[in-house]
Amino acid sequence: MKHLAPKNLKARFATEWLEDGGAARATADDPGPHYPSGCTTIFSPGWEVDSTGGTAALCQPMERDLYDCYKTCYWPAQVPDYLNNSPDWHKNCASATQDWREIDLIFP
Amino acid sequence: MTAIQPTLVEASQMHRFTGGARNFAFLVPSSMIFELDETTGTVLDRLQEGPRPPASVAQTPEERDALRELAGVGAVVRQGAPLIPIGGLQEVNEPPPIRTVVLNITNSCNLACRYCYEYGDDRIAEAEVPAAMSEEVARQSVDRLISDSGNAKDLQVTFFGGETLLNWRVIRPTVEYAREEAERVGKRVDFSLTTNATLLTRGISEWIADNGIGVTISVDGPKQFQDSMRVYGNGMGSYDVIAPRIEQFLKLQKRPVGARVTITAKNLDVRRIFDHLIGLGFYEVGFAPVTSSPDQDYALGEDGFDDLLDQFRDLADDYVDEAVEGRYLGFSNLSDLLGEIHEGVSKAYPCGAGLGLVGVAPGGEIGLCHRFAGSGDHDLGHVATGVDDELRAEHLKKAHIDARTDCSQCWVRSLCSGGCYHEAQVRYGDRFRPNLHYCDWIRDWTALGLSAYGRILDRAPGFLHRFEGMLQAARQTP
Numbered sequence: 015m016k017h018l019a020p021k022n023l024k025a026r027f028a029t030e031w032l033e034d035g036g037a038a039r040a041t042a043d044d045p046g047p048h049y050p051s052g053c054t055t056i057f058s059p060g061w062e063v064d065s066t067g068g069t070a071a072l073c074q075p076m077e078r079d080l081y082d083c084y085k086t087c088y089w090p091a092q093v094p095d096y097l098n099n100s101p102d103w104h105k106n107c108a109s110a111t112q113d114w115r116e117i118d119l120i121f122p
Numbered sequence: 123m124t125a126i127q128p129t130l131v132e133a134s135q136m137h138r139f140t141g142g143a144r145n146f147a148f149l150v151p152s153s154m155i156f157e158l159d160e161t162t163g164t165v166l167d168r169l170q171e172g173p174r175p176p177a178s179v180a181q182t183p184e185e186r187d188a189l190r191e192l193a194g195v196g197a198v199v200r201q202g203a204p205l206i207p208i209g210g211l212q213e214v215n216e217p218p219p220i221r222t223v224v225l226n227i228t229n230s231c232n233l234a235c236r237y238c239y240e241y242g243d244d245r246i247a248e249a250e251v252p253a254a255m256s257e258e259v260a261r262q263s264v265d266r267l268i269s270d271s272g273n274a275k276d277l278q279v280t281f282f283g284g285e286t287l288l289n290w291r292v293i294r295p296t297v298e299y300a301r302e303e304a305e306r307v308g309k310r311v312d313f314s315l316t317t318n319a320t321l322l323t324r325g326i327s328e329w330i331a332d333n334g335i336g337v338t339i340s341v342d343g344p345k346q347f348q349d350s351m352r353v354y355g356n357g358m359g360s361y362d363v364i365a366p367r368i369e370q371f372l373k374l375q376k377r378p379v380g381a382r383v384t385i386t387a388k389n390l391d392v393r394r395i396f397d398h399l400i401g402l403g404f405y406e407v408g409f410a411p412v413t414s415s416p417d418q419d420y421a422l423g424e425d426g427f428d429d430l431l432d433q434f435r436d437l438a439d440d441y442v443d444e445a446v447e448g449r450y451l452g453f454s455n456l457s458d459l460l461g462e463i464h465e466g467v468s469k470a471y472p473c474g475a476g477l478g479l480v481g482v483a484p485g486g487e488i489g490l491c492h493r494f495a496g497s498g499d500h501d502l503g504h505v506a507t508g509v510d511d512e513l514r515a516e517h518l519k520k521a522h523i524d525a526r527t528d529c530s531q532c533w534v535r536s537l538c539s540g541g542c543y544h545e546a547q548v549r550y551g552d553r554f555r556p557n558l559h560y561c562d563w564i565r566d567w568t569a570l571g572l573s574a575y576g577r578i579l580d581r582a583p584g585f586l587h588r589f590e591g592m593l594q595a596a597r598q599t600p
Contacts (some may be wrong), residue, residue, distance in 0.1 A: 017188040018156040018195065021579055023147065023590065024466020025154035025195075032194055095356060109229070109485035109496055 095122040130173035130201040141576025151536040155468040158314045161188040175202040219272030222479040224492040228284040229253040234355045255484040260296040262505040288323035319364040331374040343395030376407030384411045386420035393435035406452035445585040459571035463590040472539040493544040534568045
């Protein structure tokens with residue numbers, strides 16, 4: 015080609031292919047389909063609040079906050095006394111979202 | 123008798139841009155970039171008004187040559203020729219192998235960033251971390267990755283949270299286990315994690331450095347910005363905790379470390395954040411606009427996004443100037459874009475979710491990615507029982523760019539491919555909907571990237587070699 019100069023890799027590949035009558039296509043140089051990996055290209059849009067300013071539609075639902083009432087954080091909810099009497103109160107609940115029903119009542 | 127309609131030709135979809143005095147065309151959807159000489163430029167200019175007979179488009183032998191070349195690469199077509207679909211994986215009979223698994227090893231966080239829905243306890247609980255992935259689930263995830271990875275040799279395990287390091291005790295044995303298991307079958311595993319840096323103690327930092335774990339640190343910049351949003355549960359800012367830890371970590375870590383900055387209306391000062399973080403020793407800085415409703419006081423409104431793009435443009439100008447001097451300015455958003463432009467990627471899918479990547483929730487549920495993991499409706503299986511390939515194939519069929527009619531006329535569709543599934547799920551309740559709310563922004567940003575690419579082609583083409591092999595290395599070989 016004399017009027018067009020291929021600049022990026024895809025254009026170079028295609029030009030070689032055209033000039034070679036298409037033969038290069040069958041070689042190992044064929045890049046094949048592109049499979050993206052990782053997140054979307056441009057930017058990851060963040061995961062803070064949903065479009066309504068709430069949290070209901072977020073990737074991880076509210077139930078996980080259950081564990082934020084646990085240990086040292088103040089939160090207006092109660093969790094069992096994990097220091098002395100019920101250290102294992104959450105052991106059947108690896109994921110609060112899925113398993114919250116597994117948490118039984120604790121009687122001190 | 124009806125007159126014979128003359129054959130008309132028209133320019134196919136493209137984005138023309140310049141670099142210095144040179145003219146380039148980015149072709150859609152092939153993502154090929156050609157430099158145009160004067161003759162091809164003239165021919166294309168004549169087609170700007172619409173289809174014309176070839177004889178009026180190319181009037182000299184030279185121009186006819188140019189027209190033939192343009193037709194050869196698909197830049198000029200017969201009028202009415204159908205839009206070329208983006209091929210590859212058109213028919214998803216067999217989903218490609220899984221190469222990357224993102225483990226949500228904990229849902230807890232020790233920070234309570236104001237823009238984050240998540241609220242964490244403000245002390246470090248080393249003995250026991252609730253809502254955390256167990257070692258067993260992490261091991262099962264590794265087994266699943268290895269068994270579902272087909273012929274792929276290089277695998278990736280990413281630890282994610284919550285605050286990832288709250289579940290530190292699972293990371294170490296999982297890394298050791300994955301290395302051993304991969305080695306047994308002749309594969310390699312690379313590891314990475316994202317952290318807010320609050321728990322990067324000397325011991326943890328040394329182990330990460332010694333084991334070659336890739337690290338991204340979420341941080342918002344100078345103290346004023348960091349402390350306004352990235353706070354502990356009691357409202358205390360985190361800058362004074364993280365700054366010395368980052369400094370120590372960057373000295374120990376051997377791999378380049380990137381910073382991930384959340385941009386809000388409260389810290390919309392890209393240059394200042396960038397300079398501060400590069401000054402701390404980060405190799406690269408990437409910016410992500412906050413996702414929020416417009417009524418939050420930190421939301422980036424339309425003006426905010428315009429402002430952000432202007433600031434990105436300024437930083438891109440500096441990037442080009444540095445490239446000309448043979449130096450690298452670690453503006454990773456632009457580097458990522460330039461890498462894709464240089465490669466000429468033409469994507470059928472916006473990201474790797476469900477394609478070569480899956481996320482695993484603390485309980486072992488497999489999701490499309492870390493954002494979907496554990497969200498119930500979107501689960502693709504469980505690490506104990508495996509990925510449901512029918513669900514995965516169905517997802518890939520519906521998510522294909524050619525199935526998204528909204529994207530069919532857009533000139534950046536081969537690079538954007540519709541955007542983040544999770545963002546679409548949040549906005550529209552449908553993960554297959556393109557993210558129409560930021561189309562204009564993405565088009566402007568892509569044009570900005572092509573402009574930078576053109577200027578680098580003009581002034582420092584050798585700089586682009588750094589991007590060669592970057593994506594080939596990451597490409598999966600099914």
